[in-house]
Amino acid sequence: xxxxxxxxxxxxxxxxHAAAGAxxxxxxxxxxxxxxxxxxxxxxxxGILGRGCPRREAPGAVVAPVSSAGPSPESVIPGLPAVAPAxxxxxxx
Numbered sequence: 001x002x003x004x005x006x007x008x009x010x011x012x013x014x015x016x017h018a019a020a021g022a023x024x025x026x027x028x029x030x031x032x033x034x035x036x037x038x039x040x041x042x043x044x045x046x047g048i049l050g051r052g053c054p055r056r057e058a059p060g061a062v063v064a065p066v067s068s069a070g071p072s073p074e075s076v077i078p079g080l081p082a083v084a085p086a087x088x089x090x091x092x093x
Contacts, residue, residue: 004034004041014048023049
């Protein structure tokens with residue numbers, strides 16, 4: 001069955017791309033073009049993908065817990081050094 005009429009992408013093709021690692025509609029669009037023209041198939045693609053790919057951690061990566069203020073840079077990209085918060089620039093008088 002066709003999922004994307006604009007590019008002739010079938011449900012089977014979406015599943016094949018998902019099996020190859022495309023976990024989001026944007027990744028499916030990059031792989032097949034589906035969802036990049038009229039966009040009416042994006043919800044169908046989301047339904048096929050379900051919850052997407054399971055979260056995969058790099059071997060040996062240590063993921064910091066997420067605080068109530070949001071994820072730390074280390075939890076988003078393992079191995080990324082901590083960065084000090086930006087300070088406002090002084091305003092010339």
